[in-house]
Amino acid sequence: MSSVSESRLSDIIDALYAGSGDPREWPGLLGPICTYLDAEVGQVVVGDHTRSRWDGDYYYALTPNRDEADLTDFLAAHGATDPRRKLFLASEGRVWLDHEMEPPGFDASPIVRDFLDPLEIRRQIAAVVVRDETTIATLTVMRSRAAGPFTAVHADRFSLLLPHFRRSFHIHKALRQAAGVAQGAAAFVESLDNPVILCNGGGQVVLANEAARALSRQGALSLRGGRLSLPRAADEGRLNACIAAVFGHDRRLGRGKAGHEPCGAMGIAVPRPDPKPPLRLLVCPLPGAHALADASPGTSLVALVGVGDTTDRPLGTLLASLYDLTAAETRLVDQLRRGLSLKEAADALGVAHSTTRTQLANVFAKTQTSRQSELVGLVGRVASLQAPL
Template sequence: MRDETRAYRLIEFIYQAVVEPDAWNEFLAELSSMLGGAAIQLSLRMPREIPNPDDIYRVWLDEAYHPVFVKHAIMGLGWESMDADLLRRGFGSAADVLPASDLTTRPLYLEFMKPQDLAAEWPLCHMIAMEGALPLAGVIVYRRENCRAFDASDLDLLDSLVPHLGRAYAIHARLCGALRASDALTEVIDRIPTGALLVDGSGNVVLKNRSAGKILSLEDGFSLHRGQPHLADPRENRAFRELIQETVRGHATQGSATGEVMSVTRPSGRRPFSLMLGPLLAPPPDTSTNEARAIVFIADPEGGQIGATAVLETLYDLTHAEAELVRLIAEGNSLDQVAAARGVTMNTVRSQLKQVFSKTETRRQGELVHLVLAGVASIQRGADAKD
C-alpha cells in the first residue's frame, strides 16, 4: 500500500517545478525512493526547440552515458512497437510485447544499462508529449540491480502522476513561450534609438530599454530617484509627476492617448531632451499596481540616431562619405559643422549633399532627415544595441 502523504508530496513537487525547475530533482529523488531506489530519467524538451541538456533530469543515472542513450534513441530503443496512445495515457513496459531475453543481447543494455548497474529488464515508460510521431517529453524508470522488483502498487503510483505531469508540462511550455516572446520584445525595444521606460501604478520603472539607460547614464536632467523617473528642474518635475499620476490612474486628459509631451531642461546647457508620456492599454480593475500602466519616451537630440552608416549605404546606394554626411546631418549638425567634423571644404559638402538628394529623391535637408529617421536606418542592429 502506497504512502498517500508521500504521493501528494510528489504532486506538490511537480507543480512547484513549473516555476522552480530544480524541484524536478526533488521530485525524482522522492519518486526513486518510493520505487525502491529506481533510476529515472525525465525529459522535458519544448516543442520546436533544439534538444537542450538542461531539459533532462535524472537520478541514479550517470550523465556521462547520456550520449550513448541518445545514440540508441536515434537507432531505436526497442519499445517503439508499443502503442503510443497507451504510453501517453499511462506507464507501460516493452516487456508486455518483448521478451526479457531479447534485451540482454541489445546494444542498449550492453552499452547503457549494464555499465550503470541497471537490471536486465525493460524499463517503465510514459510519453508526456509528442511532436508528430516522435517523443518530445517523457519519463523512463529503470530498476537497478539489487533493488526490489516493481509491483502493481508502483504502477498505480506512476499512473496517478500522469495527468499532473501532463498539466505541468503544458503550463511550463506556455511559460517558456511567454518568456521567449518577452525576450524578443525586449530585444525589439532595445533596438529603438528613443529611450523607453515602462512605469507601474506607483510610478516605479519596471522596464527600460538600452537607449533610456544611456540617457540616464548622462546624469544631465533626467534620472531615477528611488526607482521613479525624476527631472532635475523642480518646476518641470512637479508637472511631470502630476502627468504620471494622471496617466497611471487612468485620468489622462483627452487626446493623451498619443502622449503628453514636454521638454526636459539639462543642467549642462545642451539642447533639452524631448519627453512624451502616454498610457498603456487600460488594465482590468483588479490589476496589481506593479504592472506597467504607462510608457515614457525620451529622446536626446544630440545623441547619435544613426549607429552605423552601412545601412544607409545599402538602402540608398550612398558612398561611405555620403552616408557619413547624412548621419551627421541627421544628428542635427549644420553644414559648417559637418565640414569641420570631416575636415573637408564646404564645396565638397555641398557637392556630396547634392548627390545624396538625387539618390534619396529628396530636395531639402529636413525632408532628408525625416526620411532617414523614419526608416530602418535608425534602428540599431543586435550588436549595436548592446554597446
C-alpha cells in the same frame, strides 16, 4: 491506495510544482518516486526527438545510487535499434509495463542479457511524459527480475504522476517563451532612436533605453536612484500630474490622484536652454506590460516617449508616427477632430460608411481609446505638443 501512498504522491506533486517545471529538476524527485512505486531505479530522459540517435543528443539522469554511464552505454549500444522504442515513443501519456511493449523473444535478446539483467533493471514501468514539436521527455522506474514484475496497481499509481509532470513542463515552456518575448521587446525598445522610459505608479523607473539615458547624461532629466525627475520643480509637477492623469484613465493600471481628469495619453513640453528645442514627452498607459520591464505581475506602467521637436511637423504626420496610423486612418481622424460625424466624414472622404466604421475601430485599438470624443481629446493633447512654449 493506502494513506501512505497518498501521502507520498502528494509530497511528489508538491515538490514538482515548487520547482520551475524544468525537466532537469526532475531527477531530484526520482528517489521519492521509486519509493512510491516500490522501484529500485528511476530514470529521466529528455532530448530532441527530431535527431536520429539517442546518444549525444539527450540528457539522462538516474537515481543517485546508479551511475549515469550505465544508461549512456546502454543507449549508445542499443538506443537506436531497441525494438521497444518505436511503439513506446509513439504513445505519449500511455503507461507501459515492460511485457506490454516487448516483442516475442525479447527476454533472450542481447539487450536483456548484456544490460538489463546485469544492471538489475529488467522490470520496468515507462511513459512518454511530454512530446511536442521537438522535445521528448520520458520517465521510467525499474527494478530487478528477482523483485518480480510491476503490477497494474503500480501502473495506476504511475499514471497519477503524469498529468502533473506534463502540466509543469508546459508551464515551464510558457514561462520560457514569455521571457523570450519580453527580452525581445526590451531589446527593441533599447534600439529605438526616441528616448523611452517606463515608470510605475510610484514614479520609479523600471526601464530606460540608451536614448533616455543620454538625455539624463545631458542634464535634460534625471534617472538617479531609479526615479525620474526634471531640473525644474514646476516642470516635474506638470509631469507627475500627467502620469497621475494617465493612471486615472485606465482602471487596469490603477487609480489616479483625486482631481485629475482621466485621459488616455498626455503630452508635456519641457523647456531647455537655448538653442536646444524643448523636450516633448508623450505619456501613454501600458496595460499588461510588466513582463517587458521585468516588473512584478500586476505592476502598472506608463511609457514616456520623447517625440523630439514637433513644431514643424503636420499634426497628421505626428499622429501617424506616434500611433502607426495608415494614411486613410489619419485622414479620418482629421475629419473627426474638425467636428464631423462618422457618416459626414465618410461622405467628405468619398468612402462607404462601413469603411469608416472599420477604420475607426482600428484607430480606437491603436490609440487605446473607445469613443470619438475620447479620440478627439487625445488628438488635442498631441496637438499641444506642437504649441510654442
